[in-house]
Amino acid sequence: MNDVLRLTDVTLRRGENQVLDGVTWSVAPADRWVILGPNGAGKTSLVTLCSARAHPTTGSVEILGEPLGETNTQELRIRIGLASAALADRIPPSETVRDLVMTAAYGVTGRWREEYESVDEMRADDLLAAFGMHAFADRTFETLSEGERKRVQIARALMTDPELLLLDEPAAGLDLGGREELLGALTELAGDRRSPAMVMVTHHVEEIPAGFTHVLLLRDGKAVAQGPLADSLTSANLSAAYGLPIQLFAHEGRWTARSV
Numbered sequence: 001m002n003d004v005l006r007l008t009d010v011t012l013r014r015g016e017n018q019v020l021d022g023v024t025w026s027v028a029p030a031d032r033w034v035i036l037g038p039n040g041a042g043k044t045s046l047v048t049l050c051s052a053r054a055h056p057t058t059g060s061v062e063i064l065g066e067p068l069g070e071t072n073t074q075e076l077r078i079r080i081g082l083a084s085a086a087l088a089d090r091i092p093p094s095e096t097v098r099d100l101v102m103t104a105a106y107g108v109t110g111r112w113r114e115e116y117e118s119v120d121e122m123r124a125d126d127l128l129a130a131f132g133m134h135a136f137a138d139r140t141f142e143t144l145s146e147g148e149r150k151r152v153q154i155a156r157a158l159m160t161d162p163e164l165l166l167l168d169e170p171a172a173g174l175d176l177g178g179r180e181e182l183l184g185a186l187t188e189l190a191g192d193r194r195s196p197a198m199v200m201v202t203h204h205v206e207e208i209p210a211g212f213t214h215v216l217l218l219r220d221g222k223a224v225a226q227g228p229l230a231d232s233l234t235s236a237n238l239s240a241a242y243g244l245p246i247q248l249f250a251h252e253g254r255w256t257a258r259s260v
């Protein structure tokens with residue numbers, strides 16, 4: 001089957017900054033990728049490109065077979081599920097949890113005059129239930145804890161039955177229990193053959209859900225290493241990405257790392 005994402009020699013300039021520098025990368029439909037790299041490496045910028053919310057300065061980006069720059073990005077965005085801090089910042093605080101999930105169908109974050117059908121409501125409730133949030137459907141987003149907000153955002157990202165799911169630091173700010181619960185849900189999602197291709201940005205190898213398949217390591221906007229986790233998530237590649245000696249440990253499909 002065709003790649004879900006195909007980036008060829010992509011650069012992105014923002015002001016004086018070379019944010020991405022010659023990135024060539026592709027994602028197949030059954031892939032579950034994790035993107036790792038130090039602060040400022042370009043991870044969020046890459047997700048912004050892959051969610052059709054920015055264009056590269058040079059190089060080409062093809063999303064779901066559609067070349068960016070030659071396609072209607074509004075239509076393309078509906079086919080992509082995105083959960084990110086930038087998107088969460090735009091959520092009106094008084095929006096109810098159910099409405100927040102349902103409005104994804106229109107690519108908006110605040111309910112206004114759109115007409116929803118009971119099938120939309122049922123789908124939203126099913127997704128909330130899948131992430132343990134059904135009891136919160138009538139609460140407003142502002143009253144949720146950080147962990148609850150993260151789970152609602154992923155439910156929202158899945159509402160349109162996307163062909164690509166992009167998660168930018170979904171476990172940031174969660175306590176240990178919240179993180180493990182979220183990773184359990186993501187492991188289940190990753191293992192389901194009906195799930196879309198997944199790309200997740202994280203800061204910690206401990207946050208890679210079991211069932212993820214590939215890693216892309218970024219440093220200074222460049223891809224330092226990429227490939228199947230078993231081959232490419234190594235002490236040497238992490239050390240190169242973070243610029244310090246790191247030792248990686250694997251245990252039953254999960255990882256830990258520390259400097260040596």
Ligand SMILES: Nc1ncnc2c1ncn2[C@@H]1O[C@H](COP(=O)(O)OP(=O)(O)OP(=O)(O)O)[C@@H](O)[C@H]1O
Pocket residue numbers: 014015016017019037038039040041042043044045046
């Ligand atoms: N609009 C902008 N103007 C200038 N520089 C920018 C702009 N947006 C991003 N950058 C720079 O691009 C680089 C990459 O930013 P990005 O947010 O993609 O990194 P990141 O890997 O997600 O970082 P973090 O782990 O800290 O979230 C940073 O040095 C950032 O300062």
